Amino acid sequence: MPKVLISDSLSSQAVDIFRARGVEVDVKTGLKPDEIKAIIGDYDGLAIRSSTKVTADLLAAATNLKVIGRAGIGVDNVDVPAATARGVVVMNTPFGNSITTAEHALALMMALARQIPEANASTHAGKWEKSKFMGVELAGKTLGIVGCGNIGGIVADRARGLKMKVIAHDPYLSPERADDLGVERVDLDTLYARADFITLHVPATEHTRGMINAGNLAKMKRGVRLINCARGALVVDADLKAALRPGQVAAAALDVFAVEPAKDSALFGMPQVVATPHLGASTVEAQEKVALQVAEQMADFLTTGAVVNALNMPSVSAEEMPKLKPYMGLARQIGRFMGQIVESALKSVTIEFEGQAAQLNAKPITALVLEGLLSPQLASINMVNAPTVAKERGIEVSEVKRERSGALQTQVRLTVVTEARSRTIAGTLFNGDQPRIVEITEIPMDARLGPNMLLVSNHDRPGLIGGLGTILGNAGINIATFNLGRNRPGGDSIALLEVDEAPSEPVLEQISLLPNVVRVKALNF
Known part of the structure; x- marks a missing residue:
């Protein structure tokens, strides 16, 4: 369990x-x-x-x-x-947090517009300073949304309900999505220049950290009001403080800070700043x-095995899993087969999906092929880290999909280019769930893989089967299945045998000395 x-x-x-x-x-x-x-x-x-x-x-x-x-x-x-x-x-x-975080951003925007925290404190103190707290309406103002994904999209929808003009900067926002949201796509400098309110909804990355700095604050419309419910690292606190003093920024509302819990900040104590302790997701x-x-x-x-909302591997829904599972076994087999026969550094990997396989979610299948391919040489490889390891080693990985190729209804083909040569292995599923190898480097084959396999490459001449049988029999190794394939009569041939136990090195040496044998390799699965 x-x-x-x-x-x-x-x-x-x-x-x-x-x-x-x-x-x-x-x-x-x-x-x-x-x-x-x-x-x-x-x-x-x-x-x-x-x-x-x-x-x-x-x-x-x-x-x-x-x-x-x-x-x-x-x-x-x-x-x-x-x-x-x-x-x-x-x-x-x-x-799960999207609506709550979007609502908090809107609440902070309203708090800034009407100076609610200051007015609340003043009223509790018995001052009744009605004329001191002159606010601004949201209706008719321009809201600039930096990052119009899930949360930003909800903010845009609600802001339009408040009769605000909404502009957005997001490199991944499509024209169709912008039209659906009723927002205008703009570049960042245009957003800074036009927005009366700016709300941030982007992650902290190397491109966004410190984006609210002195240079960009100077580009903003004078009197802008800034809301940050995303990540504290987006804002340079000292630069924002400097922009608040002369009124370049009228006010700011911050729910997040670069260091949390935030016990101290250059912005604490400023009357123009509303601060909350990372409450964006804090609703029941x-x-x-x-x-x-x-x-x-x-x-x-x-x-x-279903994978949902993963940050470091492809997602596989529970509905997809039954269809993918047989192919996952096939992917591991062809990957591990190739990983045991390549003998020089990998340069590129191409996985082709044909027929029914072309309709699948290819990413997890590719990850499993890479897992099988790399596992014979590297420890602790699985479908999570295999794509990353391949990238780190400079292995180019590509996927190709074809609706139908050849007589088979479904097929996955792996082609690997090494420093020495190119090799190909293809597999299919029989009866929908039984993996079969159907091609090894352009030689047709029909083989089911067992735990212990023996691969013999040879010139297509008489005598191989007898010689193999004799050597394995003398070693007390039983043959479970025997599969043969050749590219043409008298050409190149392959024998792929399932045996009950792995042959020893001396047995492999004897087989390699048989006439017309080019290569012999013990494989395990």
């Missing part, structure tokens, strides 16, 4: 979901890093929010860990590259949603 550790506070219903789906679960919150490290090796899954820091050091101790589930969208507290290198799937719940509804989602996703992965 898979076992999951919940190390941050989650809804009790998440525990119920794990157990109902056959996953053992322990809830141990508030542990120190060394305490988690001491026990993490016992678990297949780790469910977290933002408190637990999943570092490379922690992952090194997580010898059985297969999946990390983050209840929420941000994974700043997870070393995703280190998890990927160790073959651990990292999942988040990108949609959102907390319940993300807890249930992460439990469902992790349980499905650990019990069925």
